[in-house]
Amino acid sequence: MQMTIENVRAMLKTINLYTVAEKTEEILNESLKESMSYEKFLENFLQCEIKGRQEKRFERNIKQASFPEYKTLDEFDLTEQQSLSKRQFNQLKELSWIEQGYNLILLGPTGVGKTMLSIGLGIHAVNNGYKVHFTTMNDLIYVLKTHEMLRTSIARYKRILQSDLFIIDDLMFMAMEKHEANCFFQLINKLYGQSSIIITSNKSPEEWGDLLGDPAITTAILDRIVHKCEVLNLNGDSYRLKHRKTIFSKN
16 A cells, blocks of 8 residues: 555656645545545545645745745734725735736835835735735845846846836935936836836935936836826834834833
């Protein structure tokens, strides 16, 4: 019996059914215990493989998304950020804005939950089958300057272009050189009409011109980003400061 199971496992791996190959004995024992029909056994057999592939795809897509941390929307406390209504929050969770090609700009001071919300939406999108990529503006500039030279940047640039949702954190945190601004425009132009973009920033779009340096490039970038876009202003006290940890006793 054991040799037969090992043979079955080997054959399943040959045809790339790795999940059921690992769980063959478990599935067989359950079918015997429950006295399953052949049809039910086959259904459970295939469901096991499909579920395994979905889980592996999710893990792979989460890894390739490059999130700095794993924070789901369930962890986003609306009572801490009352400038975002429950209705708006639920509409964002529906993800219809991605299907419609809308962008999101999350504005607000440091610590109000912009990055956490963008990560949560990104993870939620991955869980619903979308390809997502996350980057800080600083890392993006490095990728844009080296995507024709370094293998790692080439691969990351390709993932950005293939994404359904591209998240840029801390846009306009620092001023760009003209060449950097031009590279950024080229990327936005390629994504325009193809991918949705989430941008977090503590600078309103009206202030981006000072940091991009070139009025023509600024206008071109804004034209593509805000064509179909929702701007969400998040305010309030810094969540990190409010919930900061301390090494000192409160006694």
